[in-house]
Amino acid sequence: MKSLKFAAGLAFVATSVAAETPVLNVLTYDSFVSEWGPGPAIETGFEAECSCDLRFIPAGDGAALLARVQLEGARTDADVVLGLDTNLTAAARETGLFAPHGQAPELDLPVAFEDANFVPYDWGWFAFVHNRTLDAPKNFRDLAGSDLKIVIQDPRSSTPGLGLLMWVKAAYGDEAAQVWKDLADNIVTVTPGWSEAYGMFLEGEADMVLSYTTSPAYHLISEQDDSKTAAVFDEGNYMQVEVMGKLAASDQPELADRFMAYMLSDAAQAVLPTTNWMYPAHVPAEGLPKGFETLVQPTKSLLLGADEAEALRAPALEEWRAALAR
Amino acid sequence: MARRAGALIAAGLAALTLGPVAVVLAQAGRGGVGTADLAALRFTVTQAALSALASTACAVPLARALARRRFAGRRLMITALGAPFLLPVIVAVLGLLAVFGRAGLVNGGLRLLGLAPVSIFGLGGVVLAHIFLNMPLATRMLLQGWQAIPAERLRLAASLDFRPTDFWRHIEAPMLRDVLPGVLLAVFAICLTSFAVVLIVGGGPAATTVELAIYQAIRFEFDLPRAATLALMQVGTCGLAVALASFFTTPGGFGAGLDRQADLPAPGGWRQLIDFGAIGLAATFLALPIGAVVLRGVPGLASLPAGVWPGLLTSLLVALCTAPLAVSAALVLALARAHGARWLEPVAMLPMAGSQLVLGTGLFLLVFPFVAPPDMAVPVTILVTAVMALPFAYRILLPEARVLVADYGTLAESLGLCGWAALRLLILPRLRRPLGFALGLTAALAVGDLGVVALFAAEHGATLPLVISRLMAAYRMEAAAAASLLLVIAAFGVFWICDRWGRAGAEL
Structure with missing residues (x-):
């Protein structure tokens, strides 16, 4: 009887401890959470020091993420949203759901980055990935003049697709429509997402695919295959900066701050290059993983400001559609 | 009740x-829809209608051949007809590309012969992909129709010395008028909401479907009423198709049978040749992409x-x-x-x-x-x-x-x-x-x-x-x-x- 009381007491203590463990909900894109993404290592690392329960809520891809935040609105359980890119942050800020991050992160981005609501955790250059044997074009005009075939993603359903739209716009401004018209006969097809396009490229359906300069690192490091490389364009390569932000409605604002700080720590940043296959926003003390030094480095980095990107999106999309809908 | x-x-x-x-x-x-959406609706309906007609047109001779011929591997083939329909979209597309794509079998053959390569991308490719995905389903549904003809009618037809043309006019055509509209409708509805296949094989924004416009409305514009309006347009189109299909459906009116077993008449000569031609063609058309899917998958198993x-x-x-x-x-x-x-x-x-x-x-x-x-x-x-x-x-x-x-x-x-x-x-x-x-x-x-x-x-x-x-x-x-x-x-x-x-x- 006594031992039963003891056990009951113990159970009570145990449940109250469990109840006191704060939970931090992080809404992110699906591939971040998967066992091949950064999620599991980040979860283990952060939980070891926060005495909290870190839970990821997967929500499709980057574009779906913003829709999800808007669907849930202020009632959301999420504390942090991780995985938007700068083409979406203006729309995200517009919702009024995000709180200022109040941090002064030390960043290693090739361009200056300033945003009161969002902190970058990794970034990459968009680039056309191709086989090393290919004599790659030097810019979009070169590409349009060649008979090379490319696969791209649809800017209406995919964030890399939207990135390409901004890339052409940032590089060519008012001439973007003409560039798209000239590119039309090079585009084999437009896929809904990154995976389909990359898969088709690997199957030999195109000479080049829109991806990142860091994509060849996957093949090199995970498959010991150095046959892939990416093209540096002399008008510059557009960047994708992936950011995270704290929701104003969070019931764990301090924990959210700690998580965002942790994401920029050496421990977390060292995980990203070989799981997300992007550059870390802050290069960890031990440097980049071996193999990353072989990657091509664009000499010029393009990135539109969040507001500019938001303002350009609709007209650029219309230009794109009109030029390609032959 | x-x-x-x-x-x-x-x-x-x-x-x-x-x-x-x-x-x-x-x-x-x-909310509200624009001209681009109407263009998307037009394209969606066009490709769905073409796909439905083409899939069903291919399915009729195949179903008929499978219904009246007996050969080794027939059961296997009928079962395997379920397969294409079940493939995840991107898997099916990659399988098709392994055959019809730039680096595919067909273009490999053309290159060997010194001929110009063909491109699968475009409206033709969309229809081809939809035939691959839906023709087998249509065939199975039609086969049920042939199968449901009571043996008594077959015997009557035999005792009346029906020639193949009579058999078509009095037995098969009425059966098809009963079954075919429903099959057409099913394939049409599937193709109406098909979105990834259409975009990938369609080759670009000219192949924009209503479903893609819905994606855009929800994910980038977060304009939910617009998405719902587009969805209702899709439902409305399907509703029209349902009305059309039921207008054209006339009951076969074969009457009850006693479930005796009887084979369908299997005329010889050129008809036999055509039947086996249809079976051979369909088997090759369906088996190659599926074979490619299997080959791609085996190394990683x-x-x-x-x-x-x-x-x-x-x-x-x-x-x-x-x-x-x-x-x-x-x-x-x-x-x-x-x-x-x-x-x-x-x-x-x-x-x-x-x-x-x-x-x-x-x-x-x-x-x-x-x-x-x-x-x-x-x-x-x-x-x-x-x-x-x-x-x-x-x-x-x-x-x-x-x-x-x-x-x-x-x-x-x-x-x-x-x-x-x-x-x-x-x-x-x-x-x-x-x-x-x-x-x-x-x-x-x-x-x-x-x-x-x-x-x-x-x-x-x-x-x-x-x-x-x-x-x-x-x-x-x-x-x-x-x-x-x-x-x-x-x-x-x-x-x-x-x-x-x-x-x-x-x-x-």
Whole structure:
């Protein structure tokens, strides 16, 4: 009887401890959470020091993420949203759901980055990935003049697709429509997402695919295959900066701050290059993983400001559609 | 009784398909559709209509040949006809590209002959892909029609010395007028909401479908009323198609038979040549891409990542719950419709034209205030997949349910046969074959469905299609190909088990 009381007491203590463990909900894109993404290592690392329960809520891809935040609105359980890119942050800020991050992160981005609501955790250059044997074009005009075939993603359903739209716009401004018209006969097809396009490229359906300069690192490091490389364009390569932000409605604002700080720590940043296959926003003390030094480095980095990107999106999309809908 | 239950289920179905659309429509947003959307609608309808006509046109000679010829491997081929329909979209597309793509077999052959390569991308490619995906389904549905011709009519035809043309005019044509509109309608509705295939093979924004416009409206513009309006346009189009199809459907009126076995007449000469030509062509057309899928998947099978197995288990669990739910509801609807409830027809077909994304979003909005969406992942998946699969089951069951009611309805009524007794003594034995086919198809669809899962996904407990998309997003294309092969084997396995149960004792 006594031992039963003891056990009951113990159970009570145990449940109250469990109840006191704060939970931090992080809404992110699906591939971040998967066992091949950064999620599991980040979860283990952060939980070891926060005495909290870190839970990821997967929500499709980057574009779906913003829709999800808007669907849930202020009632959301999420504390942090991780995985938007700068083409979406203006729309995200517009919702009024995000709180200022109040941090002064030390960043290693090739361009200056300033945003009161969002902190970058990794970034990459968009680039056309191709086989090393290919004599790659030097810019979009070169590409349009060649008979090379490319696969791209649809800017209406995919964030890399939207990135390409901004890339052409940032590089060519008012001439973007003409560039798209000239590119039309090079585009084999437009896929809904990154995976389909990359898969088709690997199957030999195109000479080049829109991806990142860091994509060849996957093949090199995970498959010991150095046959892939990416093209540096002399008008510059557009960047994708992936950011995270704290929701104003969070019931764990301090924990959210700690998580965002942790994401920029050496421990977390060292995980990203070989799981997300992007550059870390802050290069960890031990440097980049071996193999990353072989990657091509664009000499010029393009990135539109969040507001500019938001303002350009609709007209650029219309230009794109009109030029390609032959 | 059947009609009351049918009305109840129809009401539930309408609420489940239209309720979420209404919820989405009621959200704040600009709404309204533009000229680009109308262009998208025009393209969507065009490609769906062409795809439906082409798939069915190919299916008729194939189904007829399979119905009247006997050859080694016939059973296998009929079973295997289920396969293309069950492939995840990107897997099917990559399989097709392995044959018709730039680096594919066809262009390899052309290059050897010194001829210019052909491109699959464009409207022609979209139709080709849809033929690959839907012609087998259409064939199976038509085959049921040939199979349902009572042996007594065949004997009568034989004793009247029918020539093949007479047989066509008096037996086959009336049967097709009964079955064909429904088959056309089913394929049309599937192609109406097909979005990834159309975009990938369509080759660019000229191939924009309404479903893609819905994606854009929800994900980048967050204009929910616009998405709902577009979804309603899609439903409206399907509604028109349903009306057209039922206008053209005329009952075959063969009367009841005694279930004797009799073979269809199999004329020789050039007709035999054409039949085997159709079978050979179809077998090659379907087997090559599937072979490519298998070949791509095999190398990675030995080193499948551990996360694949729980995914497979979840998917099988979903299938196990979905199939009986969808098929029993479809059976009630089909019987009620056969008893004369004409208005059931559009309701039963509704989910087929529904936008998965709008449905998922609406359910999300409905569920979210009360429970955390990830906790609802499995129940919502089961429910939505069942709703989405129901029209297929309904289409498969309806023709034979009609025959059942026409032939045995009066007798059953005069005997007071109803409820469980009717189910056990009349319905199950008479409808066993289509029931098995419908069960197999819905179960396999549930295994392969990505659908709304993504919106409700939890950190753990992903279904197999979600695991595959995660593998692809992580560059692991070989593992994804192997997992896809596993998915195909699993989907095909459940299909085969159910279909075999249905066909046991029936020569098909």
